[in-house]
Amino acid sequence: MPVPILKQGDTLIASIVAALSDDDLLTFRDDLAQKIGSVRARGVVIDVTALDVLDSFATRTLRGIAYTAKLRGAETVIVGIQPEVAYTLVQLGLTLDGVPTALDLEEGLALLAKRRAAR
Amino acid sequence: MTADVKIQIEREIDIIAARQAGRQLAGKLGFSSTDQTLIATAISEVARNILIYAHHGEIVVGAIEDGPRTGIQVIANDEGPGIENVELALRDGYSTKNSLGLGLPGARRLMDDFALASEVGRGTRVTMKKWRR
Numbered sequence: 001m002p003v004p005i006l007k008q009g010d011t012l013i014a015s016i017v018a019a020l021s022d023d024d025l026l027t028f029r030d031d032l033a034q035k036i037g038s039v040r041a042r043g044v045v046i047d048v049t050a051l052d053v054l055d056s057f058a059t060r061t062l063r064g065i066a067y068t069a070k071l072r073g074a075e076t077v078i079v080g081i082q083p084e085v086a087y088t089l090v091q092l093g094l095t096l097d098g099v100p101t102a103l104d105l106e107e108g109l110a111l112l113a114k115r116r117a118a119r
Numbered sequence: 120m121t122a123d124v125k126i127q128i129e130r131e132i133d134i135i136a137a138r139q140a141g142r143q144l145a146g147k148l149g150f151s152s153t154d155q156t157l158i159a160t161a162i163s164e165v166a167r168n169i170l171i172y173a174h175h176g177e178i179v180v181g182a183i184e185d186g187p188r189t190g191i192q193v194i195a196n197d198e199g200p201g202i203e204n205v206e207l208a209l210r211d212g213y214s215t216k217n218s219l220g221l222g223l224p225g226a227r228r229l230m231d232d233f234a235l236a237s238e239v240g241r242g243t244r245v246t247m248k249k250w251r252r
Binding site for chain 2: 019021022023052053054055056057082083084085087088091092093094
């Protein structure tokens with residue numbers, strides 16, 4: 001199932017609505033990198049609220065997506081990591097190294113706006 | 120006693136089916152939602168390992184008891200190439216396929232018991248357990 005990418009101003013919002021296969025994640029990465037260019041996005045919010053599992057592959061791919069977006073000139077915030085998922089990532093010893101996170105979509109958009117203003 | 124659930128792992132979407140089966144059984148056995156997530160994630164790691172290294176195999180999840188304790192057992196079986204150096208395979212960051220996954224060391228960290236049996240040319244069997252707190 002492809003991940004829909006919505007545009008709001010110069011921010012792209014992608015809500016992952018179901019458990020993604022590895023292929024879906026990689027397609028999403030490519031789509032997002034394209035779309036950042038076509039709409040000249042400066043920020044990206046990836047909402048993972050609906051994900052009940054983030055294994056090591058998915059976490060590292062998400063991190064890669066955020067880095068790819070950054071190289072395309074858009075800052076990514078990952079929002080909606082569920083409490084159980086957060087705890088599991090800690091147990092696995094995985095981090096999102098420098099990719100900002102926020103509680104939910106609203107907080108994520110606010111964080112992007114704040115960073116934009118500070119630039 | 121709940122019956123074992125067996126999931127064939129042949130395609131990527133089977134990974135999702137396996138972890139959902141594990142979560143469902145863990146829920147039925149009374150595991151907390153945090154433990155359900157740990158178990159589902161551990162299944163995801165070993166199922167992906169089957170796909171990457173053996174291309175196909177199976178995951179079997181079942182209830183276990185030990186005196187007053189109730190737990191869940193996850194067995195990941197494949198007839199793939201086997202693991203030459205088990206110690207190395209359990210080391211963090213080690214991957215012969217340059218995969219992104221944490222694989223076995225990741226799964227081990229999420230479960231209470233973890234055993235790995237592998238024979239080169241014959242296959243690999245991972246048995247892991249988690250006990251209800």
